[in-house]
Amino acid sequence: MNSTLALIINIPTLFLIYILTYFTQALSGKRQFYGISLNSDYFNKYEFKNLDKKYKLFTTIGFIISLILELISIYIFKAYVTSSVLPMLSFCLYNFFVYINIHNKVKALKSKLSINLYDLDLEKTKVILDTDFIQEKNRIVKKYSLIFTIPLIISTLVGIYVLANYNSIPDTIPTHWGPNGNADAFSDKSFIKILAIIGMMIGLGVAIYISSISSLKTRAKLSIDSIDNSKK
Template sequence: MMYFTQALSGKRQFYSVSLNSDYFTKEEFKSLDKKFKLLLTIGFIAFIIITLISIYIFKAYLASSIIPILGFCIYQFIIFVYIHNKVKTKKKDLSLEINDLELQRTKIILDTDFINEKNRIIKKYSILFLAPLIVNILVSIYLSTQYNSLPDIIPTHWGFSGQPDAFSQKSFFSVFGIVLMSIGIGIIIYTSSVNSLKSRAKLSYVNINESKKAHLNYLSKIAFTFFILN
């Protein structure tokens, strides 16, 4: 999914940066797209190797299901932000010399009602996005109080039937590892979700009211999608 992130983006979005379609054909942006895919592929292969080493050499079965997954999530988040910033810088540089591009002029309109409504949606879902993190933190606190009373062998995985199908010796890592992984991934998703909602909106001044309504509707739906993901 991350590899095809650009293909799944809007026609005017390039790694979460608003661009005119004329920019997409420029070699600078094609090169950044290839660089992202290359870095992502290298990281994916590296974390597969780490997983296999954890399983077959160190026999760290539980660690192999937690550390590489969390590590790869953090890694792909970092390289996405890296490419995103590169695209913004390149856009700024090219905007100074756009003689060869035929770009549509855009009016800038400051609408406080629209901004307030947008901020209301962002604030509402920013609070809702915290719910999974709070649940994980509460689970972690509860586990801390019950740690000494846990048996020496504990279940670490459950099948579709709800019955445990994998077990491990009780240790700090086996008890808290999965919870900490969930918190780590939750922080990544929370950060990317909130920042995505805060991105600037481009409205059509031909029919400004309909454009504002459409954007707020889109913002609400994408925010709800992020909430389900969280």
């Protein structure tokens, strides 16, 4: 693999990850704000808009740092395989902690605002407990918990198998395959590189599992005026 090929492969991939993380909120449910169940009226409040801006700012900063790390790995250290793993893994882990931080701040802000009588709708005193809806939601959570756990287990087992058989891996290994299916880039075997790839697979699996299941577990608020539409 040369610098041009590494650049063509890694930069678009890193940029795609950045776009997906940057628009995390836009891809969430219409009543979800960074993993917290929230009335849409709150979305326009200054405090929540400010948290959204902070998340996007820190995400952009992380992307720029990862991009610089990518270019340094390619052009200075000539570490083409490392450039395919380290910057993306670092960005994903960094963004995961940024998301958790914003999630906790949204949760704390919601609790703070909920004690303000101005924000409470005192006329809505009727409480609806839809047990069928709760049971269906729990069933969905269990289903997707299993779905997201399977690839995580497979990645972990594959990683353990590869590390256990590290000595049997050839000294030169292929790192990229062309359109015809033939290997066109090679790299020397390195325990650190293999460990980084395994760590990236498992790390991404854990991040996807936590964010997805946490979103499914958030409480849903039903409207007494339109219960069926509230469940959608």
